[in-house]
Amino acid sequence: MDDKKLQNLQDEAKNLRRDILLMLSESGSGHPGGSLSAIDVIAYLFLAEMRYDPANPGWEDRDRFILSKGHAAPALYAVLAYRGYFSRKLLKTLRKLGSPLQGHPDSRKLPGVESSTGSLGQGISVAGGIALAGKIDKKDYRVFSLVGDGEIEEGQVWEAAMACAHFKLDKLCLFVDNNGLQIDGLVSDVMSVYPIAEKFKAFGWNTLEIDGHDFNQIESAVETFKASAGSGKPTAVVCKSVKGKCISFMENKASWHGIAPNKEETEKALEELGCVETLEDWLRED
Amino acid sequence: MGKSEMVATRDVYGKTLVEMGRENKNIVVLDADLSGSTKTAAFGKAYPDRFFNMGIAEANMMGFAAGLALSGKTVFASSFAMFATLRPFEQIRNSIAAQNCNVKIVATHSGISVGEDGMSHQSIEDIAIMRALPNMNVFVPADGPSTAFIIREATRINGPVYIRLSRPATPVIYNPDTYEFQRGKANIIKDSPRADVALLAIGTLLHEAIHAAELLEADGYSVIVADFASIKPIDKEALVKIAKASRLIVTIEEHSIIGGLGGAVAEVLSEEYPSHMMRIGIMDVFGESGTPAALFKHFGLTADDIYRKVQKAIR
Numbered sequence: 001m002d003d004k005k006l007q008n009l010q011d012e013a014k015n016l017r018r019d020i021l022l023m024l025s026e027s028g029s030g031h032p033g034g035s036l037s038a039i040d041v042i043a044y045l046f047l048a049e050m051r052y053d054p055a056n057p058g059w060e061d062r063d064r065f066i067l068s069k070g071h072a073a074p075a076l077y078a079v080l081a082y083r084g085y086f087s088r089k090l091l092k093t094l095r096k097l098g099s100p101l102q103g104h105p106d107s108r109k110l111p112g113v114e115s116s117t118g119s120l121g122q123g124i125s126v127a128g129g130i131a132l133a134g135k136i137d138k139k140d141y142r143v144f145s146l147v148g149d150g151e152i153e154e155g156q157v158w159e160a161a162m163a164c165a166h167f168k169l170d171k172l173c174l175f176v177d178n179n180g181l182q183i184d185g186l187v188s189d190v191m192s193v194y195p196i197a198e199k200f201k202a203f204g205w206n207t208l209e210i211d212g213h214d215f216n217q218i219e220s221a222v223e224t225f226k227a228s229a230g231s232g233k234p235t236a237v238v239c240k241s242v243k244g245k246c247i248s249f250m251e252n253k254a255s256w257h258g259i260a261p262n263k264e265e266t267e268k269a270l271e272e273l274g275c276v277e278t279l280e281d282w283l284r285e286d
Numbered sequence: 287m288g289k290s291e292m293v294a295t296r297d298v299y300g301k302t303l304v305e306m307g308r309e310n311k312n313i314v315v316l317d318a319d320l321s322g323s324t325k326t327a328a329f330g331k332a333y334p335d336r337f338f339n340m341g342i343a344e345a346n347m348m349g350f351a352a353g354l355a356l357s358g359k360t361v362f363a364s365s366f367a368m369f370a371t372l373r374p375f376e377q378i379r380n381s382i383a384a385q386n387c388n389v390k391i392v393a394t395h396s397g398i399s400v401g402e403d404g405m406s407h408q409s410i411e412d413i414a415i416m417r418a419l420p421n422m423n424v425f426v427p428a429d430g431p432s433t434a435f436i437i438r439e440a441t442r443i444n445g446p447v448y449i450r451l452s453r454p455a456t457p458v459i460y461n462p463d464t465y466e467f468q469r470g471k472a473n474i475i476k477d478s479p480r481a482d483v484a485l486l487a488i489g490t491l492l493h494e495a496i497h498a499a500e501l502l503e504a505d506g507y508s509v510i511v512a513d514f515a516s517i518k519p520i521d522k523e524a525l526v527k528i529a530k531a532s533r534l535i536v537t538i539e540e541h542s543i544i545g546g547l548g549g550a551v552a553e554v555l556s557e558e559y560p561s562h563m564m565r566i567g568i569m570d571v572f573g574e575s576g577t578p579a580a581l582f583k584h585f586g587l588t589a590d591d592i593y594r595k596v597q598k599a600i601r
Contacts, residue, residue: 060358107356107385115356119380125346126381129353136314136335136359156377159346167338 001219005048009215012082013043017246018275019078019091022282025266027095030103033243033256035075037179037212038146041239042067044218045144046079054084057111063141064114064130068123069148069177070104071258076113077101085112089285121154123147124174128160131169131234142226146175150182153191158203161236165204168232173225174205176236177212179243181254200236212239247272292455293430296394299451300325302437303362304332310441311336314354316363318344323453324364324394344369348377348389355387360441363389367396367409367450371416383419383446390440391416394451397540398568398585399490399578401453408573414545416448417518423447423469424518426539426547428492431462432515439467450489452540454578457493470519474528476511482600484510484532485592486525488517488547491538491566494582497589502596517550525554529561534600536564538592543567564599566592 001009016039024030042065046052050063067076074094081088086100093099100109104118114130117123127145134141147157164172176196184190193199197207206228210217218239225235243257244250247269250261261269266279307313307329319342321327330337340347344365351363364370370393371378382389393412400407416424423443427433433451440447467473475492476499483502487495492513499509510528514520529535535555537548548565555561568585582588586595 115352116380116385119376121345122349122377122381125349125377126353126356128346129350129355130357131353132338132350133314133354133357133359137357156345156349159341159343160349163340163343163346163350166341 001216006215009044009047012047013040014273016043016075016078016082018270018273018277019081019088020074021261021266021269022279023074023077023091023094024260025263025279026092026283027260029095029260030074031071031258032250032261033181033253034069034148034177034179035072036245036247036250037241037243038069038072038177039075039078040213040215041146041175041177041218042075042079044215044222046083048219049222050144054112057085061139061141064127064143066115066123066127066130066143066145067105067117068127068145069120069151070117070123073103073105076105080112086110092283120148120151121156124157124160127172128164128169131164131172132167134171135167135169141171143172144175145172146177149176149178149180149187149193149196150190152176152193152196161200161203161205164234169234170229170231172234173222174234174236176238177241178238179241181243181252181257183254183257185254197236197238204233206231206233206235207238208235209238209240212241213245291458293458294453294455295427295430295433295451296325296453298430298433299392299394299437300328302434303329306438306441307333307336310360312358312360314338314359314361316340316347316351316361318342318347318365318369320365323366326362326364344374345377348374349381351389352381352385352387355389356385361389362392364392364394366400366407367393367412368407371412371448372409375415379419383421386421386445388444390447390449392437392449392451395453396450397452397490398573398581399452399454399540401578401581402575404575405572410542410568410573411545412450413517413541413547414549417545417550421445422518426450426488426515426517428489428513428515429456429459431458431460431465432467434462435465435467436515439469443469452490456490459493459496467515470516470521472521472524473513473515474510474524475513476509478508478510479531480508481510481532482507483534483536483596484512484528485536485538486512486514486547486551487538488514490540491587494587494589494592495538498592498596501589501593505597507600514547517547520550520554522554522558525551526559529555529559533562534564534596535561536566536596539567540587541567543569564595566595
């Protein structure tokens with residue numbers, strides 16, 4: 001991609017990271033590590049690839065994104081707000097009583113959320129069903145989904161992997177956020193899922209392995225997926241990523257899976273991102 | 287009361303699906319390698335582009351069902367009751383019920399009348415767990431004609447429905463020309479302003495209950511018989527009315543006495559009109575192998591068993 005596009009994406013991703021941190025700080029709970037590892041892929045899809053209309057979330061021909069690792073909800077919320085599905089002000093209500101920004105995404109409460117997720121392993125099956133419906137109706141929409149690397153320990157993921165290949169769902173593209181960590185530690189220690197790409201390949205998928213924070217690589221993976229239309233194979237992109245990416249004290253630490261940064265940590269993180277806006281500024285905003 | 291005609295509710299399901307599929311192109315049917323037994327195979331033969339065998343993978347089947355429903359399809363997902371509910375329960379909860387997805391889970395081979403396959407295949411808890419889910423409707427037809435009606439009715443509900451069917455052929459109770467089912471309404475088969483006992487039954491045991499009522503009436507007792515095919519929502523109004531008119535309320539089901547019809551009736555009456563109750567069903571034990579007839583006898587679910595238990599309680 002050209003330098004301008006790259007710079008724009010990097011700037012936007014930085015702002016989305018800022019919003020993730022701010023909303024988690026305000027909520028006092030949530031999942032920063034996996035939100036920060038997944039945000040670059042999510043940002044690329046929503047900012048550079050997918051066809052959708054925030055003013056008409058139910059548009060039949062829209063591309064769909066299913067966040068199977070639902071605990072990365074802040075990453076999804078940040079990008080949905082940025083693209084105008086709802087006011088950025090709502091980010092302040094994350095995880096609070098009555099908020100449409102539930103702890104895990106709820107399709108019944110928030111526009112832009114295609115399916116409720118959070119119980120691991122289920123989003124990929126739902127994504128498969130949506131892709132199958134598109135195939136029955138001869139629609140052109142694509143279905144993107146993102147699973148965690150720990151998540152693929154769930155047996156349902158492999159039931160779905162089998163079915164997506166069996167039904168030749170080549171308009172389905174799955175990203176595996178391979179940050180190498182799950183709640184209890186290293187994925188390789190808790191329950192190894194490796195080799196990931198080879199497993200999907202054996203299940204009949206096109207597979208790619210990329211750096212999940214490199215927009216050029218994300219773009220070329222998406223282009224490869226698009227070129228595979230008609231191949232009869234779904235595509236799995238294994239994204240090597242860093243849990244807590246861009247925040248020095250969060251990077252590669254399983255302990256940042258499910259706790260929110262406090263005020264000082266948030267200020268420090270915002271400073272590392274080079275944000276002008278402070279937590280106070282944000283809280284004062286209307 | 288047609289003693290002669292016997293029909294398996296699953297056969298009626300298969301035929302009804304094919305009929306509905308002709309009119310309604312939006313219907314998609316999923317099965318998990320039991321389509322010959324659940325009778326969805328007939329739909330697959332008629333409309334191969336709208337039938338998907340998901341293999342022996344029920345959790346994924348429910349997720350696909352949710353995705354299809356989120357894309358506007360009316361989805362039927364079938365397997366044996368054990369594998370259509372207990373195995374993928376959490377997927378049904380989080381992917382289907384919580385999103386109010388338009389998925390009809392039609393399970394066959396429920397209860398002990400699966401027969402010889404034994405305990406592992408005998409679902410006696412499915413009504414209890416499906417009933418506990420918000421948004422879920424739970425219907426248990428008692429015979430062939432009511433199954434045809436209820437399957438069609440399920441497509442008029444925009445949301446999840448669980449329908450519990452059976453393996454063996456069972457006696458036809460209703461006249462298809464006059465039978466009507468309404469969600470949340472009981473069907474009073476025998477009424478009485480002052481009854482010694484009310485027999486409330488579902489599914490395969492409604493016929494036994496009707497026969498037991500005849501035996502009780504022969505002894506001079508007055509009996510109410512009601513079909514609670516709509517277990518959720520349940521007809522509270524009818525329940526209270528029946529309770530007010532009866533000395534004893536008896537629930538009769540091919541399901542655990544915990545959480546099924548007995549549980550649902552007890553929940554309502556204990557709050558609305560505390561009544562003397564007796565629950566007839568599987569008494570908190572697992573099933574075992576045997577012919578359906580031998581098992582009904584073994585677990586005390588035949589008309590004679592019902593008659594004896596009730597007679598002892600009210601004499």
